[in-house]
Amino acid sequence: MEINLAINKHPISVSVDPATLLVELLREQLSFTGTHVGCDTSQCGACLVHFNGESVKSCTMLAVSADGGSVMTVEGLSVAGRANLHPMQQAFHENHGLQCGFCTPGMLMSAVDLVGRNPDPTETEVRGWLEGNLCRCTGYHNIVKSVIAGAAAMRDAK
Amino acid sequence: MKMSKVVAIGASPKRKEDLRFVTGRGNYVADIKRPGMVFGAFLRSPHAHALLGAIDATAARAMPGVVAIYTGEDLKADNVGGLPVGWGIHGKDGNPMKEPPHPPIAHGKVRHVGDAVAFVVAQSVEQARSALEAIEVQYEVLPAVVGVVEALQAGAPTVHDEIPDNLCCDWELGDAAAVEAAFTAAAHVASIELVNNRLIGNPMEPRAAIGEYDFATGQHTLWTTSQFPHVVRFLMGEFVLHIPQHKLRVVAPDVGGGFGVKQFHYAEEAVVTWAAAKLGLPVKWVCERSEGFISDAHGRDHFTEAELALDESGKFLGLRVRTLANMGGYLSTFGPNIPTNLYAPLLSGVYRMPAIHCSVNVVFTNTVPVDAYRGAGRPEATFVLERLVDVAAIEMGIDKRAIRRRNMIPTEAYPYQTPVIVEYDSGDPLGCLDRAEKLADVEGFEQRRLESARRGRYRGLGLSTYVEACGLAPSRLAGSLGARGGLYESATVRVHPTGAVTVLIGTHNHGQGHETTFAQIVSDRLGVPFEDIDIVCGDTAKVQFGMGTYGSRSLVVGGAALSKAADKVILKGRKIAAHQLEADLGDIVFHAGEFSVAGTDRKKKFTEIAGAAYVPFDYPLETLEPGLEEQSFYDPVNFTYPGGAHFAEVEIDPDTGTVTLERYTAVDDVGTIINPMIVEGQLQGGIAQGVGQALFEHGVYDESSGQLLSGSFMDYCMPRADNFPSIVVAPHSTTCTHTPMGVKGCGECGTIGSPAAVINAVVDALQPLGITHVDMPATPNRIWNIIRNSRAALAAE
Numbered sequence: 001m002e003i004n005l006a007i008n009k010h011p012i013s014v015s016v017d018p019a020t021l022l023v024e025l026l027r028e029q030l031s032f033t034g035t036h037v038g039c040d041t042s043q044c045g046a047c048l049v050h051f052n053g054e055s056v057k058s059c060t061m062l063a064v065s066a067d068g069g070s071v072m073t074v075e076g077l078s079v080a081g082r083a084n085l086h087p088m089q090q091a092f093h094e095n096h097g098l099q100c101g102f103c104t105p106g107m108l109m110s111a112v113d114l115v116g117r118n119p120d121p122t123e124t125e126v127r128g129w130l131e132g133n134l135c136r137c138t139g140y141h142n143i144v145k146s147v148i149a150g151a152a153a154m155r156d157a158k
Numbered sequence: 159m160k161m162s163k164v165v166a167i168g169a170s171p172k173r174k175e176d177l178r179f180v181t182g183r184g185n186y187v188a189d190i191k192r193p194g195m196v197f198g199a200f201l202r203s204p205h206a207h208a209l210l211g212a213i214d215a216t217a218a219r220a221m222p223g224v225v226a227i228y229t230g231e232d233l234k235a236d237n238v239g240g241l242p243v244g245w246g247i248h249g250k251d252g253n254p255m256k257e258p259p260h261p262p263i264a265h266g267k268v269r270h271v272g273d274a275v276a277f278v279v280a281q282s283v284e285q286a287r288s289a290l291e292a293i294e295v296q297y298e299v300l301p302a303v304v305g306v307v308e309a310l311q312a313g314a315p316t317v318h319d320e321i322p323d324n325l326c327c328d329w330e331l332g333d334a335a336a337v338e339a340a341f342t343a344a345a346h347v348a349s350i351e352l353v354n355n356r357l358i359g360n361p362m363e364p365r366a367a368i369g370e371y372d373f374a375t376g377q378h379t380l381w382t383t384s385q386f387p388h389v390v391r392f393l394m395g396e397f398v399l400h401i402p403q404h405k406l407r408v409v410a411p412d413v414g415g416g417f418g419v420k421q422f423h424y425a426e427e428a429v430v431t432w433a434a435a436k437l438g439l440p441v442k443w444v445c446e447r448s449e450g451f452i453s454d455a456h457g458r459d460h461f462t463e464a465e466l467a468l469d470e471s472g473k474f475l476g477l478r479v480r481t482l483a484n485m486g487g488y489l490s491t492f493g494p495n496i497p498t499n500l501y502a503p504l505l506s507g508v509y510r511m512p513a514i515h516c517s518v519n520v521v522f523t524n525t526v527p528v529d530a531y532r533g534a535g536r537p538e539a540t541f542v543l544e545r546l547v548d549v550a551a552i553e554m555g556i557d558k559r560a561i562r563r564r565n566m567i568p569t570e571a572y573p574y575q576t577p578v579i580v581e582y583d584s585g586d587p588l589g590c591l592d593r594a595e596k597l598a599d600v601e602g603f604e605q606r607r608l609e610s611a612r613r614g615r616y617r618g619l620g621l622s623t624y625v626e627a628c629g630l631a632p633s634r635l636a637g638s639l640g641a642r643g644g645l646y647e648s649a650t651v652r653v654h655p656t657g658a659v660t661v662l663i664g665t666h667n668h669g670q671g672h673e674t675t676f677a678q679i680v681s682d683r684l685g686v687p688f689e690d691i692d693i694v695c696g697d698t699a700k701v702q703f704g705m706g707t708y709g710s711r712s713l714v715v716g717g718a719a720l721s722k723a724a725d726k727v728i729l730k731g732r733k734i735a736a737h738q739l740e741a742d743l744g745d746i747v748f749h750a751g752e753f754s755v756a757g758t759d760r761k762k763k764f765t766e767i768a769g770a771a772y773v774p775f776d777y778p779l780e781t782l783e784p785g786l787e788e789q790s791f792y793d794p795v796n797f798t799y800p801g802g803a804h805f806a807e808v809e810i811d812p813d814t815g816t817v818t819l820e821r822y823t824a825v826d827d828v829g830t831i832i833n834p835m836i837v838e839g840q841l842q843g844g845i846a847q848g849v850g851q852a853l854f855e856h857g858v859y860d861e862s863s864g865q866l867l868s869g870s871f872m873d874y875c876m877p878r879a880d881n882f883p884s885i886v887v888a889p890h891s892t893t894c895t896h897t898p899m900g901v902k903g904c905g906e907c908g909t910i911g912s913p914a915a916v917i918n919a920v921v922d923a924l925q926p927l928g929i930t931h932v933d934m935p936a937t938p939n940r941i942w943n944i945i946r947n948s949r950a951a952l953a954a955e
Contacts, residue, residue, distance in 0.1 A: 034182015034184070036186070075183075099839060135879075136362050141839075144884075
């Protein structure tokens with residue numbers, strides 16, 4: 001069926017099978033491969049995107065449910081190029097908040113949503129919020145540092 | 159923001175690789191699309207052990223979109239070989255290990271849940287998966303055995319018919335008679351029986367592979383989530399598919415974590431490459447997470463009994479270890495090497511241990527094959543030794559730090575020859591412990607313990623020291639231990655006419671920051687701006703050869719090859735400069751990016767020499783060829799021996815059994831540090847994985863059915879952000895005496911030191927209840943039961 005939605009602020013019309021997951025639409029049909037699939041039980045958070053401004057695991061949502069809505073993926077956080085990085089992307093870079101990079105898009109999208117709700121999160125709040133995002137490389141240490149630094153940068157940018 | 163300057167060894171520039179990852183522009187195998195690509199899915203055995211009867215795919219073949227269905231018989235008929243083993247060990251009787259065939263798709267029999275039975279290719283993933291359900295397989299289910307103890311018992315089910323006792327190898331190391339004498343003379347013997355829990359590595363990116371064949375050139379290409387693409391090309395091309403090396407390209411692009419799980423040649427790689435050639439279509443397979451649980455090689459899974467002999471002052475006299483190691487249903491690429499050669503030689507730890515004997519029974523069971531997982535053998539050795547030392551300290555009433563200090567090898571005693579093959583070149587275990595003790599505020603622990611006690615909680619402090627052998631591997635030594643190939647590394651430094659540099663290296667970067675660290679080495683050595691250096695790895699069409707990334711070898715072995723190649727570039731540059739400046743080669747010195755005639759102001763910049771290398775008019779061609787590109791191969795003379803001291807501090811809630819990690823402090827000797835930021839990241843991540851083993855993770859099989867019970871992230875507990883405090887890591891480095899830059903490696907340190915530190919802390923917390931050992935993982939259920947049973951027993955006394 002035909003659906004209309006905005007992806008990274010660009011309106012599109014696309015034909016999808018009713019069984020298609022949002023993550024499949026993004027990755028397979030539209031080639032937004034920054035959104036990753038790390039599990040099949042909605043545990044890992046690598047596929048996390050924003051739907052109408054709130055974080056959602058795109059493996060748990062049907063593409064057709066996004067009809068009429070607005071999806072933001074990691075590709076939409078900034079236009080490519082170091083000078084234009086989103087403050088949270090810059091904070092992950094500055095604080096070595098990523099190693100293999102696979103969980104990173106989900107972490108970034110989750111962190112940006114957190115700061116939208118809570119502009120000055122404590123370490124405990126960051127750790128609690130990220131409970132739905134798995135990382136195997138960093139031990140979360142520098143991710144937490146990055147999110148706190150990114151929150152500060154987002155406050156400054158306002 | 160552009161950093162266009164020389165970056166020195168020891169600085170922490172931000173990572174070159176970050177930009178593509180934080181913007182979603184990484185290029186992982188699952189992201190790759192090829193023209194005309196079709197999709198594969200594996201039918202996997204639901205039984206742990208069964209005879210394979212007829213496979214009827216008639217209905218499945220007729221389903222929409224299905225392109226082909228292959229079984230093990232099809233591969234066999236096409237002369238596809240079994241998956242080879244890279245390391246052949248020998249038993250105490252001198253006989254080689256038992257090495258049963260490992261077909262990429264099973265025929266005759268399935269040996270674990272997840273063993274591949276058929277491969278479906280279809281126009282879409284959904285069509286391939288739907289067709290799997292229409293394939294009818296006749297299984298004659300056999301009794302299964304999943305535990306090492308049970309597999310060795312008389313009458314146990316036989317995993318491979320030709321190996322009736324399930325024993326792959328009865329292996330030993332050390333001097334049994336000397337150990338016997340030590341125990342006879344001992345004032346005290348401490349003993350322990352423990353399980354090293356089965357782990358499932360779970361890099362966040364699931365495995366994936368795409369095969370493609372070009373009829374016009376006869377070229378096969380495999381894109382794969384691999385830590386060692388050249389080794390895959392060699393093993394798969396030579397032993398499995400019989401494709402000449404020059405007609406097979408293996409590409410491992412961005413890979414989302416490895417931890418050992420991706421350092422083996424897997425069946426799926428061979429099957430997609432083979433099917434692509436059969437069909438003339440690119441064939442893509444992407445592993446689902448639950449499929450990965452039953453097809454990625456697992457780690458650890460030991461049962462061990464160990465005894466430590468001590469004199470009356472607590473000095474170690476001897477160590478005796480008997481381990482049963484689970485290999486699963488087949489031998490994976492390095493499987494038999496892990497619980498033997500990477501385990502027993504580390505049993506001396508950082509201590510003077512006059513006599514050691516270790517015997518290991520390497521055992522087949524009806525489980526997923528077991529192979530290297532971060533640390534690989536060395537965390538298991540550390541866990542045995544450091545638990546045993548704590549037990550001895552408790553039993554003899556000696557302080558746990560004091561007993562360690564009493565036995566540690568003093569830094570001036572290095573190089574130190576252990577009784578189990580390895581000679582440590584350098585180290586300072588006492589220095590590491592002193593520093594860790596301060597950073598962990600051990601002095602303040604008693605105060606914190608009392609404060610916890612006031613809240614009804616148990617608090618414990620655990621210490622573990624460790625040493626590891628890494629930088630795999632000195633080829634001569636590895637060969638004597640059964641390696642079927644040397645384990646050197648290669649690097650090429652290609653200087654472009656502008657002076658910019660491309661490095662081609664045989665290691666593989668999947669999170670370790672090689673694009674940054676290796677660029678720093680080149681920048682430092684050649685004086686080339688950091689931004690002008692690119693590191694290329696992971697493609698056999700670009701990089702000549704390499705052994706890949708595992709065993710903390712990339713910097714130690716690959717970085718050494720790179721350093722040597724840079725030396726060759728400098729020598730060639732000096733020759734060009736001598737010609738340009740009309741001076742003798744011996745008078746040309748290279749410093750800070752400039753070639754100069756010693757004692758004069760005549761000089762040429764590196765960029766000028768690079769340009770002159772490619773557009774010469776007047777070279778004396780007999781002695782000086784154009785071009786500026788050099789390759790080096792480096793074979794280490796010894797392993798490197800990082801080590802350290804880790805303190806873990808836990809609090810236990812007796813009402814729920816929950817163990818909370820309150821503090822973690824690690825002081826590690828990793829040798830020379832190229833990029834402190836990256837080293838700290840490696841240590842933090844490694845520690846988290848070790849804490850995962852100690853507190854959360856466990857690959858559990860049902861004993862009667864052989865089903866994997868922890869087969870998803872719903873059941874297998876991965877460590878999460880809220881499981882950790884901030885981790886304190888600090889270096890205390892001594893310089894490796896035999897690697898070119900003095901480096902030792904750091905990738906596995908955290909995972910090796912942490913399980914014992916955490917469990918020692920848990921046991922320390924529970925000492926008021928008389929507990930001397932807790933098996934991993936220390937889950938709330940296990941701890942709650944221990945507390946309840948111990949309190950009941952104490953009350954009954």
